[in-house]
Amino acid sequence: VMLPPMAIITSILPSEMSLPILYNFYTSSCSFRVRIVLNLKKLPYKYVPVDIIKARQQTEEEFTAKNPNQKVPTLHIHGMDISESKVICDYLDRTFPQPPLYPAEPVLNVRTHEVCEYVNSSIQPLQNVAVLRKVKKEGDLDPVKWAQFFIRKGLTAISSRIRPHRGEFTIGDQITMADAFLFPQLGHARNRFEIDVDKEFPDLAEIERVLSQDPDFIAAMPKNQPDFPKA
């Protein structure tokens, strides 16, 4: 297992007291986005796992005080707790401007934000753990089919939206926030929801291949996190 270079996870040293703390979960795609951004910005952080599946630690009082929406990720930084991955990522991008994760050119800037929001509000909320539990338990529906519907719709929209703007990456030839949001979603599409990304979205699969070679993305992958289950 490759240890993430930017996370310090063991005993609390005085120098760690001022590190940002990321409450997250290895398999959470929203957490994955923030891990990517922290790595791209070369920001060390303390990794605190919150088991949202088995132990449902997100419902505990201490965590709810940090994020009343009871979700990961939550980032403790500069004396405050920030919830919502888009809010966290944008805060990091504004506060640590290098490298910039939004293009300066207005249309590309807007398209980058759009891709993030297509993932953040059109796709992921419809396939997160809580919703899938509900559709299965109350509606007796196949959660995989449910998720596939929304993922396909969203990825189709993204594919179309970025077509005029694609370069080596989602938007142009630099890594942007769109890559940080799209890459984890593609991982879920493949690994959790049985979507043949190579066949159905070859353009997105191409971007995914490039990003999967990037050290900042690799270090953020679920399999490289401290709470990834040991074999």
Next chain:
Amino acid sequence: IIKATIITSILQSEMSLPILYNFYTSSCSFRVRIVLNLKKLPYKYVPVDIIKARQQTEDEFTAKNPNQKVPTLHIHGMDISESKVICDYLDRTFPQPPLYPAEPVLNVRTHEVCEYVNSSIQPLQNVAVLRKVKKEGDLDPVKWAQFFIRKGLTAISSRIRPHRGEFTIGDQITMADAFLFPQLGHARNRFEIDVDKEFPDLAEIERVLSQDPDFIAAMPKNQPDFPKA
């Protein structure tokens, strides 16, 4: 009262107006209408009937927004989709009045409230999802929506508690008000939630905002595509 909308014949001066493709009852569209009004920006209102005619699936509209949703704003030569993206573009491009506080914690909290609505509440109670839960899951769409709305409003209520003033965050109108107000309207009118009883703090903010001319002008009942009696 329809302030800042020009809906009739296409005049020369209208050729350069922003065009808002939206629907009177869409809460996401309502957010953008509020912001356009707060920024004193006139615009052309083009209704897209997302319920009966399902116009959002037509080719011409899909070209503007491949996600087939309202609102979509045509401005400065481009089509912008996603209400948070539109609203933030407007706030950056037309800085007065500023809709995000300068102070970092308040700035973050304002964005958080918007995202709680934008990604935790509304997507779980929009028209397409409710159709699906009813048709495929045989579930009561109102109960489904109530679950997510209550959870989200509870989170918002808690998050803003240290920061509330006359408005959601502090004593100036912010983007949080533009996102919260339409959601409270849906909670009451479509999903039978007694906001006054369950969320009295939010109901208080709602009362104040319901007196604001920019919010009034953006209300569903004041839009050109609101069904005539």
